[in-house]
Amino acid sequence: MTARLEAIVGRYARLSIEGRPHRVYFEEAGQGIPLLCLHTAGSDGRQFRAVLNDPAITRHFRVVAFDMPWHGKSSPPAGWEKEDYQLTTTRYTEHILTVARELGLQRPVVMGCSIGGRIVLDLALKHARAMRALVGLQTSAFGTRYYDPAWLNHAEVHGGQACGAIAWGLMSPLSPQAERWETVWHYMQGGPGVFTGDLHFYQVEGDIRARLGEIDTASCPLYLLTGEYDYSASPADTQAAAAKIQGAKVTIMKGLGHFPMSENPDAFLGHLRPVLEEIRASTT
Amino acid sequence: MIDKLPELVNADPAIMRWGRQMNETFLIEVGEAQYLLTVRAGRIESMEKGPLVMRAWSFAIRASTDSWDRFWRKVPEPGWSDLFALLRRGDVRFEGDQRVLVAYLMYLKLALAAPRRLSSP
Numbered sequence: 166m167t168a169r170l171e172a173i174v175g176r177y178a179r180l181s182i183e184g185r186p187h188r189v190y191f192e193e194a195g196q197g198i199p200l201l202c203l204h205t206a207g208s209d210g211r212q213f214r215a216v217l218n219d220p221a222i223t224r225h226f227r228v229v230a231f232d233m234p235w236h237g238k239s240s241p242p243a244g245w246e247k248e249d250y251q252l253t254t255t256r257y258t259e260h261i262l263t264v265a266r267e268l269g270l271q272r273p274v275v276m277g278c279s280i281g282g283r284i285v286l287d288l289a290l291k292h293a294r295a296m297r298a299l300v301g302l303q304t305s306a307f308g309t310r311y312y313d314p315a316w317l318n319h320a321e322v323h324g325g326q327a328c329g330a331i332a333w334g335l336m337s338p339l340s341p342q343a344e345r346w347e348t349v350w351h352y353m354q355g356g357p358g359v360f361t362g363d364l365h366f367y368q369v370e371g372d373i374r375a376r377l378g379e380i381d382t383a384s385c386p387l388y389l390l391t392g393e394y395d396y397s398a399s400p401a402d403t404q405a406a407a408a409k410i411q412g413a414k415v416t417i418m419k420g421l422g423h424f425p426m427s428e429n430p431d432a433f434l435g436h437l438r439p440v441l442e443e444i445r446a447s448t449t
Numbered sequence: 450m451i452d453k454l455p456e457l458v459n460a461d462p463a464i465m466r467w468g469r470q471m472n473e474t475f476l477i478e479v480g481e482a483q484y485l486l487t488v489r490a491g492r493i494e495s496m497e498k499g500p501l502v503m504r505a506w507s508f509a510i511r512a513s514t515d516s517w518d519r520f521w522r523k524v525p526e527p528g529w530s531d532l533f534a535l536l537r538r539g540d541v542r543f544e545g546d547q548r549v550l551v552a553y554l555m556y557l558k559l560a561l562a563a564p565r566r567l568s569s570p
Contacts, residue, residue: 319551334558396530399527
């Protein structure tokens with residue numbers, strides 16, 4: 166064999182989620198402190214390819230990125246053809262806690278982007294003791310609905326192309342073209358209605374604004390990293406949330422957009438490595 | 450800036466391919482100035498400058514001169530980098546048949562950003 170193989174290994178796990186059998190795809194690399202990565206709405210774990218492939222991180226962290234049910238290579242549960250997919254705080258939390266428990270990730274660092282950056286706030290609120298640290302990328306406490314996501318799942322619109330166009334705009338014009346279009350491709354591969362279903366959590370149900378003051382960062386450190394070109398979860402949105410969370414550490418990432426780990430991996434790793442080093446040095 | 454838009458798009462197959470099935474007439478407003486664009490198979494067949502009276506279009510995209518100027522900078526600032534960035538800040542209005550606009554959103558985003566190439570850094 167002459168192919169240059171990446172360090173990433175992908176496997177399928179059989180899990181029971183919400184009492185239904187699921188086949189969940191995940192990728193992992195490295196050993197050490199578990200680092201569970203949560204992809205954005207309507208995409209999949211490939212967004213974290215650079216984190217999984219970074220020896221500086223995998224030397225000390227067991228990095229795991231799973232595709233949420235209905236996303237990427239994780240199938241929807243049997244009977245999906247009779248229901249509309251819709252993400253809620255409860256459902257999303259169960260995905261994360263089930264995967265962490267069943268893959269043996271004890272007190273993981275959880276890092277999520279966009280919807281993932283939102284759910285880490287909820288994990289900080291309700292499950293802080295089960296987490297070593299939390300990292301929110303493009304975190305907002307609520308997403309104002311400024312366009313109608315129903316168009317992204319319409320018989321007379323190509324959902325893949327429309328979702329891709331939404332994702333395209335959210336990235337920085339300074340990010341490398343190849344990585345931007347890779348990120349768009351993931352969106353174009355999403356299942357019908359899945360991005361829209363995730364946005365139900367992001368723009369309707371998952372409003373955590375009223376409870377931010379209850380988050381205790383003393384028991385679980387919270388880092389918030391936000392790319393400046395994001396207009397969905399803008400730096401102002403992250404800063405507004407952080408202002409109500411005592412001890413939250415905010416980094417605004419210049420020249421990055423809504424998908425920092427995927428649209429400009431090199432620039433993002435420059436911001437992430439010191440955060441992970443700090444977590445490794447300061448937490449047990 | 451918008452004057453060169455048809456030329457830029459029609460010379461760029463990487464943009465035109467996203468509008469290959471698009472056969473529509475739509476309106477762009479840059480402040481008070483109106484432009485009626487007709488697209489045939491991804492090619493901008495015509496761009497007619499207003500004032501226009503009782504003309505039909507499938508959708509309209511309206512923004513101020515200042516908004517378009519910021520949008521068309523070589524490297525736009527955060528908040529001005531995409532049509533939907535302007536939408537979130539309330540600086541652009543989409544009117545008419547939203548389905549057609551969303552169906553060709555990738556094409557429209559790339560085509561309308563094309564004049565950035567003419568901006569000086």
